[in-house]
Amino acid sequence: MAVSVRDVAEAAGVSVGTVSNVLNRPEKVSAATVARVHDVIARLGFVRNDAARQLRAGRSRAIGLLVLDLRNPFFADLARGAEERAAEHGLSVFVVGSDEKPERERAAIDLFEQQRVFGMLLASAGDDLPRLRQLQQRGIPVVLVDRESPDAAVPSVAVDDVDGGRLAGEHLLSIGRRRIAFVGGPASIRQVTDRLEGVQQAVAAVPDATLEFVGTAALSVLEGRRAAERIAGRLASSRPQAIFAANDLLALGLIQGFVMTGAVRVPDDIALIGYDDIDFATAAVVPLSSVRQPAALIGATAVDLLVGATDQTGGPAHVMFQPELVVRASTTG
Template sequence: MTTVSIKEVAARAGVSPGTVSHVLNHPGKVAAATRERVEEAIRELGFVRHGSASTLRAGHSRTLGLSVIDIGNPFFTDVAAGAEGMASERGYAVILGNSAGSRAKEERNLRVLAEQRVRGLLITPTDEDLTRLDRLRERGISLVLVDHPAHRPDQCSVAVDDVAGGRAAVAHLLAGGARRVAYVTGPLTIRQCRERRQGALAALEAAGLGPDRLGVAEMTAMTARSGEKSAADLLAEGLPDAIFCANDLLALGVLRALLQAGVRVPGDVALMGYDDIGFAAASAVSLSSMRQPTYQLGRIATELLLDECENPGTHAHQHIMFQPELVARESTR
């Protein structure tokens, strides 16, 4: 099989080999018309770059790593889609690692990504100890925290204000008449779960109610099955006025169990989720939720990462914090 060279692509496109190299490595620096002409020549000739050779010369590849806590959660699926979309536009591919909430698995994934010489890393860490990420930076791998605020000036982060989200969710339930609220959550070692509870307590305090009005059901996983189990426990103990779930998967499991038990939602108990995944609006009783800009999170985090990768001398680290949006539906009306 004959290998097509960069010189042949350049001749077909009517440009210099250097321009072809720029299209392959720095497409944003090439005029759109010229880039399209080169890409058409690449397609026509079936040119395939020698990835391993270019990686050895540059010390890294045109790949980015993405490490998430739970790819089974549509929240992270949407974040990944945003990251992949931006990366593709800039000529990069994304390698996905799913930690499943396990630090040990996360560290194994990070080792593999480093061995693959990824150019940069997007990560939603499994816990608050981020010193392990310093080893990657020492190897020249840029990184951006996703859905996790950075607490140091030499890192970029893109996150959503979870304290504000928890406060808005419970304030909405209290405005509907609730005075006792159950918070169904995943492990409180997860920052998002912990900060959403903090916001819930702030809403109770603002309403003149004590922290004893918030019951906490801490589950080992943030899945619909865990939601069903928590609902069974709540039914046995006595239902509160409202239930606030740390994500929509938990809330959908709660909803299923309540409806099967003949409980009216919201007639007997109001129900609130978090994330506003696609299934929230399509459930048997449409689910009120706190919407997060998931796709945008992935895109902006990738844009920051690529700027750090490609412009290390001028890159300015940013800590971007989005505000969640309350979406009220049938489950709290």
């Protein structure tokens, strides 16, 4: 039979309330009593029932983190940053990937709510503001991650993706490329449209520059390879001179596709830049230029905002980091 709190109290010669204080608020108990209770806990093999405690408290000590794609190293780094910071607050992180599908996002949010999570960090594709407000009204704090909040009442932490797109476009223009393509999609993902807007601004500032949009069904290596095959199959005179990929996975797929076809050399024929600066960017066949996001810092900051929201100290916070251009061989040769 499992050892109960009452068993510990009787063996230690203290009340059940004192044992509870030792476990949850030890500063309220004398050092000698804390030591005696812990000795009894060790001797009897008592294991606290956190599930029951959390049920009574109305929420767990787990944070629900929803990300677009668990296969993307950017989100793995973001999750690691969130986990490390959560541990400092005595919290854990429960990660779910949506595969960029709105129905999976809705199911994940429902699951988080059913599990009575401490709060939710949502790196999602859609803007379901009524649902977010409903969660807040039910006492579940929410922080939008890797995207700017469309509602001042919903905290967020993000990178300025419009500026990141502009940085990528200006870099490609600065090396003399004028026919530029943006490869990315689907357009329902806010990060994609923001990065596209940024490169559009850069191209619009140069009179003889043009921008082509090459849509993809997902932000994956496979979709990058498919896009490369379509581009490589065109006449050389009609191909772009440079490509800005919406993320590094697409860019790596583009490099793979160009190598496989043998029709396009990077950067000689087409200069290529990605977004996120994942670890694999430096290990590509042609080291990849990229726009860097501080993934781990984004995750850690999101946890800080979530904890602040539960403390209800001040209004919702919105943190915007600035992206950084990292130049490698895919644009410089």
